[in-house]
Amino acid sequence: MSKRIGMEVAIAAAEAVALCRIDVAAVYPITPSTHIAEHLSDIVSNGELDAEFMTVESEHSAMSAIIGASTAGARAFTATGSQGLMYMHEMLPVASAMRLPVVMAIGNRAVSGPLNILNDHGDIMMERDAGWISLFAQNGQEVIDMIIQAFKIAEHRDVMLPVNVSIDGFILTHMVEAMEMPDQEEVDRFLPPFKPFETLHPDQPVSMGAFAGNDIYTEISKSKDMALVNSKKTILQVWKEWKKQFGRSYEPIESYKTDNAEILILTMGSMSETAEIAIDSLRAKGMPVGLLKLKLWRPFPYDELKKAVKGVKVLAVIDRAISYGGSGGPVCGEIRSALYDERNRPAIVNYIIGLGGRDVTPEDFMMIAKAASQAEKKAPKDRYVIYGVRE
Amino acid sequence: MLEIRWHGRGGQGAVTSVELLALAAIGEGKFAQGFPSFGPERRGAPVAAFNRINDRRIKSRAGIYQPDVVAVLDESLIDLVNVVEGLKSKGTLIVNTQKTAKQLAKATGFKGRIGVVDAKGIALKEMGVPIANTTMIGALIKATGAVKLESMKSPIEQRFGRIADRNMNAMTRAYNEIKIS
Numbered sequence: 001m002s003k004r005i006g007m008e009v010a011i012a013a014a015e016a017v018a019l020c021r022i023d024v025a026a027v028y029p030i031t032p033s034t035h036i037a038e039h040l041s042d043i044v045s046n047g048e049l050d051a052e053f054m055t056v057e058s059e060h061s062a063m064s065a066i067i068g069a070s071t072a073g074a075r076a077f078t079a080t081g082s083q084g085l086m087y088m089h090e091m092l093p094v095a096s097a098m099r100l101p102v103v104m105a106i107g108n109r110a111v112s113g114p115l116n117i118l119n120d121h122g123d124i125m126m127e128r129d130a131g132w133i134s135l136f137a138q139n140g141q142e143v144i145d146m147i148i149q150a151f152k153i154a155e156h157r158d159v160m161l162p163v164n165v166s167i168d169g170f171i172l173t174h175m176v177e178a179m180e181m182p183d184q185e186e187v188d189r190f191l192p193p194f195k196p197f198e199t200l201h202p203d204q205p206v207s208m209g210a211f212a213g214n215d216i217y218t219e220i221s222k223s224k225d226m227a228l229v230n231s232k233k234t235i236l237q238v239w240k241e242w243k244k245q246f247g248r249s250y251e252p253i254e255s256y257k258t259d260n261a262e263i264l265i266l267t268m269g270s271m272s273e274t275a276e277i278a279i280d281s282l283r284a285k286g287m288p289v290g291l292l293k294l295k296l297w298r299p300f301p302y303d304e305l306k307k308a309v310k311g312v313k314v315l316a317v318i319d320r321a322i323s324y325g326g327s328g329g330p331v332c333g334e335i336r337s338a339l340y341d342e343r344n345r346p347a348i349v350n351y352i353i354g355l356g357g358r359d360v361t362p363e364d365f366m367m368i369a370k371a372a373s374q375a376e377k378k379a380p381k382d383r384y385v386i387y388g389v390r391e
Numbered sequence: 392m393l394e395i396r397w398h399g400r401g402g403q404g405a406v407t408s409v410e411l412l413a414l415a416a417i418g419e420g421k422f423a424q425g426f427p428s429f430g431p432e433r434r435g436a437p438v439a440a441f442n443r444i445n446d447r448r449i450k451s452r453a454g455i456y457q458p459d460v461v462a463v464l465d466e467s468l469i470d471l472v473n474v475v476e477g478l479k480s481k482g483t484l485i486v487n488t489q490k491t492a493k494q495l496a497k498a499t500g501f502k503g504r505i506g507v508v509d510a511k512g513i514a515l516k517e518m519g520v521p522i523a524n525t526t527m528i529g530a531l532i533k534a535t536g537a538v539k540l541e542s543m544k545s546p547i548e549q550r551f552g553r554i555a556d557r558n559m560n561a562m563t564r565a566y567n568e569i570k571i572s
Contacts, residue, residue: 176414361454
């Protein structure tokens with residue numbers, strides 16, 4: 001039976017990883033994901049989990065090691081964020097191209113420079129095109145749930161792709177809160193043992209990750225893209241199974257008070273429930289505003305987005321990262337592109353908030369909703385607004 | 392919803408206090424958050440840590456700017472930081488001190504309810520160390536009713552093992568000895 005617990009979310013994440021009976025973890029600890037590695041290391045060294053915990057010398061090695069472990073048939077995990085994720089970068093597209101179902105928890109943190117260890121989404125956005133399935137958790141419960149779901153999605157024979165789970169650094173990783181922790185029997189029932197498609201073994205030599213020239217690179221790239229696009233079907237199926245077994249529902253885009261909404265705010269990660277407070281308050285004053293919470297970043301849920309914004313007049317997209325010299329917020333760039341062909345698309349405004357640990361409050365969302373409500377009549381003069389800049 | 396801000400110095404256990412208090416509240420079936428002031432920490436430097444305790448699920452992940460309660464683990468901080476900043480006028484200030492509530496009102500300018508307790512003295516006597524974080528939880532519980540004193544037992548035992556009893560004794564003494572204006 002699941003148990004209601006109070007725990008730091010990073011510790012709970014490590015517990016969830018252990019419940020998935022991983023074979024190998026390779027981690028180079030980095031703030032704010034450090035407690036995931038520390039606690040997982042404790043679990044392994046206490047003998048509670050029969051796994052290899054590799055203390056590697058860098059994040060590049062951590063990712064390389066779990067890639068190697070996965071080719072040998074191991075269920076493998078790592079955790080990182082920010083500079084660590086960027087140092088891994090070179091190996092991320094290798095994991096997806098080799099179709100290795102490894103799982104990574106990301107304690108999201110701003111990237112240097114300037115040096116800053118606090119939260120934003122600048123790190124994961126730089127890995128947008130690495131070919132990974134990418135999930136965003138809004139609270140501790142979703143961190144536990146998504147980590148367990150991640151292994152099942154990744155290892156499904158129709159998917160065979162790596163999955164990362166974004167956990168807002170400090171805001172979630174360092175938060176002690178109430179969660180439901182499933183027990184081992186429940187997780188075993190949900191997540192069967194990993195059956196690799198092919199493994200490296202000295203008795204049966206195969207080549208993995210071989211050179212691909214101009215005669216085949218395009219085809220492999222297309223197959224990777226197709227695999228990622230097609231993975232949505234399995235993700236939805238796994239979420240359905242999760243709801244059936246654990247009662248908690250997951251959708252690529254979760255709606256909050258969107259009935260008859262004329263203005264929608266779209267958020268990702270831990271700011272989402274804070275935004276709900278603003279929606280509650282504005283709805284009480286009669287403002288037709290609702291919230292969309294994007295949980296599946298890759299593969300991007302185009303159909304769900306189009307459905308969610310039908311009949312809506314203004315969509316305010318909230319980004320926690322900047323695509324410098326480009327679309328403004330990377331999420332908004334995606335959404336503008338996704339809705340361009342729609343005949344009755346809403347006016348779209350983009351706010352970039354919460355950079356480098358800048359606090360995000362319900363009042364911020366109230367300001368944004370009010371500003372966004374003007375956009376239906378008059379298009380804003382800027383394509384995006386970096387919100388709350390001190391001048 | 393009850394919102395609490397703890398002031399301490401790095402190493403004095405403010406973060407442990409918020410964790411233990413959150414766990415006690417969750418153990419009672421309530422909802423709670425315990426979180427540090429995010430960022431790098433240095434031993435001895437002023438730090439803050441925060442609690443939210445509520446009967447219903449807590450949605451906000453924003454910082455706490457207008458706490459109902461402020462608990463000060465180290466009174467020397469009063470000269471360094473404005474510990475009563477944003478504290479609600481009907482809120483409560485709790486200080487680890489040998490001074491009186493009246494003296495604290497003068498030192499902080501806070502006109503609301505003030506609780507004083509010699510948590511350092513109690514901790515030294517009961518545990519042999521001047522670390523007052525668990526002791527101060529007892530004072531805070533008496534002043535606010537945030538959780539029941541006995542709800543602290545399980546988180547304290549899990550955290551401190553064989554020295555749990557000494558922590559509980561110090562906490563109970565502070566619960567009994569706090570003077571509230």
